[in-house]
Amino acid sequence: MTDYLCISEKPTAAKRIATALDEKGKPKKLPVPRNFGKIPVWESMRKGDRIVTIPALGHLYSTVEDSAGGWHYPAFSYKWTPSYLANEKNKTRPFILAFKKFGKEISNVIIATDYDLEGEVIGATIAKFACGQDLANVKRMRFSTLTKSDIVNSFEHRDPTVNINLVNAGFARHEIDWLFGINLTRALTLSIKHATGRYKLITTGRVQGPTLRFVADRERDIQTFVPIPRWVIDAKIDLDGDEIFIEYNKKFLSSLKEAEKVVVETAGRDGIVKEIGSRKITQKPPSPFNLGTLQSEAYRHFGYTPSRTLRAAETLYLNALISYPRTSSQQFTSAINHRDILTQLTKSDPYRIRANKLLSKSKIQPTFGKKKDPAHPPIHPTGKKLAGNLRNEERNLYNLIVCRYLAIFGEPSIKNGLRLDLDINGHIFYFRGMKVLKKGWLEFYAPFGRVDEVELPDLAVGDVVKLAYINHKQSYTQPPARYNPNSLLKKMEEQELGTKATRASTIDILYNRGYMEDESINATDLGFAVIDTLEKNSPDIISIELTRKLQREIENIQTGKKTREAVLMESIVQLKDILEKFHKREKIIGITLQEQVQNLKQRQRILGKCPKCKQGELIITRSIRTKKRFVGCTGFYKKQCDWSAPIPQKGYAAPAKKNCKHCGFPMLTIRRKGKRPFTICPNWLNCPGTPDEVIDNYRNNKAGALDVFVEEET
Amino acid sequence: MVKCVVCQSTIEKGEYCDAHTIAKNNLEKRFSDWQKAYEKMSWKEYLTRISDDADIPVGEWAKEVAIYLLEQNKK
Ligand SMILES: [Zn+2]
Ligand SMILES: [Zn+2]
Ligand SMILES: [Zn+2]
Numbered sequence: 001m002t003d004y005l006c007i008s009e010k011p012t013a014a015k016r017i018a019t020a021l022d023e024k025g026k027p028k029k030l031p032v033p034r035n036f037g038k039i040p041v042w043e044s045m046r047k048g049d050r051i052v053t054i055p056a057l058g059h060l061y062s063t064v065e066d067s068a069g070g071w072h073y074p075a076f077s078y079k080w081t082p083s084y085l086a087n088e089k090n091k092t093r094p095f096i097l098a099f100k101k102f103g104k105e106i107s108n109v110i111i112a113t114d115y116d117l118e119g120e121v122i123g124a125t126i127a128k129f130a131c132g133q134d135l136a137n138v139k140r141m142r143f144s145t146l147t148k149s150d151i152v153n154s155f156e157h158r159d160p161t162v163n164i165n166l167v168n169a170g171f172a173r174h175e176i177d178w179l180f181g182i183n184l185t186r187a188l189t190l191s192i193k194h195a196t197g198r199y200k201l202i203t204t205g206r207v208q209g210p211t212l213r214f215v216a217d218r219e220r221d222i223q224t225f226v227p228i229p230r231w232v233i234d235a236k237i238d239l240d241g242d243e244i245f246i247e248y249n250k251k252f253l254s255s256l257k258e259a260e261k262v263v264v265e266t267a268g269r270d271g272i273v274k275e276i277g278s279r280k281i282t283q284k285p286p287s288p289f290n291l292g293t294l295q296s297e298a299y300r301h302f303g304y305t306p307s308r309t310l311r312a313a314e315t316l317y318l319n320a321l322i323s324y325p326r327t328s329s330q331q332f333t334s335a336i337n338h339r340d341i342l343t344q345l346t347k348s349d350p351y352r353i354r355a356n357k358l359l360s361k362s363k364i365q366p367t368f369g370k371k372k373d374p375a376h377p378p379i380h381p382t383g384k385k386l387a388g389n390l391r392n393e394e395r396n397l398y399n400l401i402v403c404r405y406l407a408i409f410g411e412p413s414i415k416n417g418l419r420l421d422l423d424i425n426g427h428i429f430y431f432r433g434m435k436v437l438k439k440g441w442l443e444f445y446a447p448f449g450r451v452d453e454v455e456l457p458d459l460a461v462g463d464v465v466k467l468a469y470i471n472h473k474q475s476y477t478q479p480p481a482r483y484n485p486n487s488l489l490k491k492m493e494e495q496e497l498g499t500k501a502t503r504a505s506t507i508d509i510l511y512n513r514g515y516m517e518d519e520s521i522n523a524t525d526l527g528f529a530v531i532d533t534l535e536k537n538s539p540d541i542i543s544i545e546l547t548r549k550l551q552r553e554i555e556n557i558q559t560g561k562k563t564r565e566a567v568l569m570e571s572i573v574q575l576k577d578i579l580e581k582f583h584k585r586e587k588i589i590g591i592t593l594q595e596q597v598q599n600l601k602q603r604q605r606i607l608g609k610c611p612k613c614k615q616g617e618l619i620i621t622r623s624i625r626t627k628k629r630f631v632g633c634t635g636f637y638k639k640q641c642d643w644s645a646p647i648p649q650k651g652y653a654a655p656a657k658k659n660c661k662h663c664g665f666p667m668l669t670i671r672r673k674g675k676r677p678f679t680i681c682p683n684w685l686n687c688p689g690t691p692d693e694v695i696d697n698y699r700n701n702k703a704g705a706l707d708v709f710v711e712e713e714t
Numbered sequence: 715m716v717k718c719v720v721c722q723s724t725i726e727k728g729e730y731c732d733a734h735t736i737a738k739n740n741l742e743k744r745f746s747d748w749q750k751a752y753e754k755m756s757w758k759e760y761l762t763r764i765s766d767d768a769d770i771p772v773g774e775w776a777k778e779v780a781i782y783l784l785e786q787n788k789k
Contacts, residue, residue: 223773224737226744226764229751255751476771532732595724657781671768 005106005131006053006141007099007123009113011040012318013146014055017112018042020151021051032101037094041102051155052102056113059083060092060099061125063178073186074579076572078178080125096130103131110155111162112141115375116326117558118501121170124162138162144327144376146320147384169558176550176571180206183575184541187582188530188593195590202530202593203513206550207498207506209534209542212523214491215483215516216531219523227476231259235429237271237422238468239457249428252475259472262427267470271424273463276456281415285441287330287369288378288408289401291500292493294325297404299486301448302396306489307504312397313379320384322401326501327376330369336377338364338409344383351402354444358409366408380405403445410441413449418456424467431456482520496548529596537585537592540578607631607655607682608666613641618666618682620653629653631668631682645682648706662689720782730779737776741783758787 006021008014018027022044030041030052042053064086066079084093103109109131111123123140127133140159143150181204188202204212233248253259287293294313295306304312313325332338342364345355358364381402386395418433433456436442442449459465483491485507492503510516515527523531534542550571556562582589607618616635623630629649635641647653651672660667660681671677684690685698698706715724718731725731730738741764748763749755764772765780772780 220733220736223775224733224740225771225773226737226740226776227771228744228747254747255753257753474769476769479771479773536732592724657785677766677768 002049002108003106004049004051004108004110005099005102006051006110006112007126008053008055009119009122010057010318011055013112013114014040014042014053016146016318016320017151018044018051018053020146020148021046021053021155023047027053032098035094036097036101039094039098041098046155052106053112054098054102055095056099056122056126057092057095059118059122059125060096061129062086063174065182071186071190073183073190074576075182075186076179076576078175080129082129096126099126099130103133108139109133109137110139110141110158112143112154114324114326115140115142115144116324116501117166117170117173117499120163120166121174124167124170127162135162135164135167143324145323145382146318147382148320165558165560168564169554172557172564172567173554175568176554177206179571179575183579184209187579187586188589191582191586191590192594193590195587196594198594200594204530204541205506205509206547207492207502208510208515209531210495210497210544210547211488211492211506212510212515212527213531213535213542213544214488214495215510215521216523216528218480218483219528222479222482225479227478228254229256230254230475230477231256231472232475233259233262234469234471234473235266235467236469237431238466243468244431244457246422246429246431249430253472256472263470263472266424266427266467269425269467271422271429271465271467273420273459273461273465274423274428275421276459276461277419277421279417279419280437281417283413283415283440285367285407285410285412286404286445287367288332288380289404290328290330290369290371290373290378291325292328292490293330293369294379294397294401294404295489295504296486297400297448298397299484301400302393304393304397305485305504305507307485307508308393309397310504312391312394313401315390315394316398316401319387319390320382321386321398322382323378323380324376325379327373327379328371328500329373329376329378330371332366332368332377332380336380338366341381341383341405342409344385345381345402345406348385350399351406354406358406358444361409364409400448403448407441407445407449410444411438413440413442414438415451420456420459422465482518482522484520488521495544496551497544499551525596529593533589533593533596537589538578538582540581546574605655607668608657608659610635610641610643611663611665611683612643616641618643620647620655620668645685646706647680647682660687660689663687720778733775734779737773737779738783740776741779758784761787 006017008017019025023046027042027044030043032039032041040055044051044053060083061080062083063078064081065075066077067075082096084090109127111127113119113123124135127138128135138161140162141154142159143154185203188204189200192198192200192202230252232252235246235248236243237246248262295309298304298309310325313322316322317325339359342355342359345351379401386398414437416435416437418435420431422429422431433454434451435453436451442451488507489503492498498506514524515530516523531542540546553562553567553570557564557567605619605621607620610616610618610633613633613635616633618631618633620629621632622628630644630646632644633641647668648670651670653668653670656667656669656679658667659665660683663681663683665681665683667679667681669677669679681687681689684694716727717723718725718734719729720734721731723731745757745760748760761780761784764770765777765784
């Protein structure tokens with residue numbers, strides 16, 4: 001009889017592992033001392049051996065500065081310490097106590113965390129620091145699903161040692177992130193402190209900086225954008241009383257004259273069907289899901305952000321419903337028995353017919369994409385039946401994953417693209433249709449791969465149709481679109497920034513730190529100021545190349561081409577160089593950063609000097625309590641002036657940069673979509689230029705009283 | 715050290731800060747497209763349209779430069 005200690009990543013996973021390994025499927029919950037809290041320690045019996053499984057709660061250890069302290073940089077020395085010591089709010093002490101207690105009693109330690117960089121670090125730190133093990137003696141269970149058969153199999157065929165390269169790469173990534181994060185954050189924050197005496201914490205990191213830069217660059221493109229005018233032709237034909245849109249053969253016309261010419265030459269004339277063409281479009285089935293493509297499809301179909309999708313996928317994984325989601329693989333290996341999984345899926349109503357249809361094929365062959373991942377297969381269902389304890393988004397995601405999995409075994413789909421060409425006095429207009437000839441994989445991906453079929457009207461070449469309406473419409477070239485969480489994640493992927501495991505959380509951090517906001521991502525003033533200042537003064541900090549290079553070095557440790565020590569030394573040399581250059585320009589960085597943070601914010605709000613106190617400035621601001629927008633004097637904060645006035649709530653308010661001709665107050669401009677901007681006097685309550693009616697309406701609490709005022713000012 | 719003529723932020727040299735320099739270049743670059751589109755259009759008409767017409771998807775910083783240039787024009 002042998003005793004084993006099994007290190008799991010999370011309580012849910014620990015319970016699954018313990019249940020799978022226990023011959024009767026009923027592991028015993030071992031009693032633990034009171035101060036361990038409610039931490040579950042499981043005992044499973046298997047072929048006379050005893051396996052004790054204890055969960056972690058993600059990372060139990062973290063990197064901290066190893067020095068006498070002081071908030072300075074450079075800070076190059078660090079140590080690993082229990083996370084609960086590094087951070088008071090961290091509640092993981094009982095977990096470490098449990099590992100220490102059982103680590104003393106049991107010498108055969110097996111790491112059964114998720115098989116990737118993070119999982120390896122979680123397992124290795126516990127084995128090393130809590131159980132006092134030499135990593136060369138620690139065994140490794142590797143699995144891609146939490147199903148019973150995978151767990152048992154990975155226990156019986158466990159690796160004789162942990163993957164030491166993977167451990168070192170994981171350690172190095174933590175250490176490099178820590179080095180860059182702490183030093184750059186301190187450098188930025190201290191630059192403001194030294195230059196202006198003010199304290200404002202400005203955080204950044206190895207991946208955060210370059211990611212924010214994408215957003216800031218886009219913001220700059222949008223804010224400096226000047227469009228080009230263009231025109232579109234709006235046209236409809238009359239078909240037995242139905243008006244149907246047709247498109248002009250040129251989508252945009254670049255001059256008003258050209259647009260007018262088309263309208264003049266076609267208005268009131270009939271069209272003749274000149275040609276009806278068709279084109280076969282074959283579309284191959286999609287590749288299996290990896291995390292990136294799953295996040296992207298979940299955003300498209302359900303609007304879930306990448307981090308929300310990852311969380312939901314993780315729950316599905318912990319419920320043994322799908323395979324490990326943090327994978328970049330798009331290629332299945334022969335190790336996975338698709339016939340088995342499909343057979344399991346026939347037991348679920350929504351998938352029965354489709355799974356049976358695939359099983360009836362003589363060959364079941366999945367598609368594959370370009371990306372490989374030696375650690376895990378593409379995301380796929382395990383075949384286990386859906387239980388009732390899932391939330392809506394988890395169900396949605398599960399359905400998407402199963403449908404995608406079914407679709408990868410489908411045949412190509414064939415569509416017929418149709419086009420009817422209409423000649424109106426020498427001008428060609430199109431009507432487009434679409435017909436599905438063979439559904440192929442689309443049938444299996446339903447409801448996700450839907451195509452909208454459009455019938456062509458019942459017309460033949462030579463038929464004459466009546467033009468019902470034609471006109472030209474002013475339009476403009478459009479600024480580039482803002483990023484959304486999904487397109488930003490894709491951009492990071494494309495630029496090899498971060499890893500599949502960390503990208504979504506980097507995006508969350510940038511939101512939480514106030515560097516960007518909204519679903520359609522805006523760089524905030526703060527975010528823009530940081531990037532703008534660094535671009536000019538310390539471009540290496542936000543350099544994509546540097547981040548990518550460090551990423552490659554970490555991969556080199558993983559593949560055994562470089563040692564952890566060598567890569568760390570190189571990073572420190574690089575960081576030192578950045579910090580030295582930064583320090584030389586510290587003063588200008590500090591001044592501009594502080595000024596930008598202040599200035600950008602203010603210049604969108606300051607109307608001008610306050611005529612009442614002649615000291616403060618009138619600003620557009622919002623009441624913290626009512627959230628209503630009003631104009632007030634900055635003297636209010638110094639208790640010197642209390643001038644304030646209500647203003648219209650709708651539309652975008654900005655300084656008008658001119659003064660009221662009646663009372664001399666600096667004015668503001670309100671812009672509303674589709675309307676001309678209006679300039680109003682903030683002193684309207686006392687301004688001789690205000691019509692009496694507005695004041696009456698306002699005093700009588702009439703809703704929209706100020707809106708009337710705005711309308712009438714024109 | 716000098717200040718940007720549009721936004722008053724501190725710059726090392728020149729008239730415009732980086733953001734407003736890009737915006738000003740874009741305004742100048744696009745003028746010929748606008749002239750072609752409407753056959754004839756003066757610089758002043760162009761700037762007025764850019765700064766007044768809320769339907770035009772012009773960036774805020776470009777608009778700020780247009781307003782500044784118009785005011786310079788008046789003087
Ligand atoms: Zn005042
Ligand atoms: Zn007034
Ligand atoms: Zn400026």
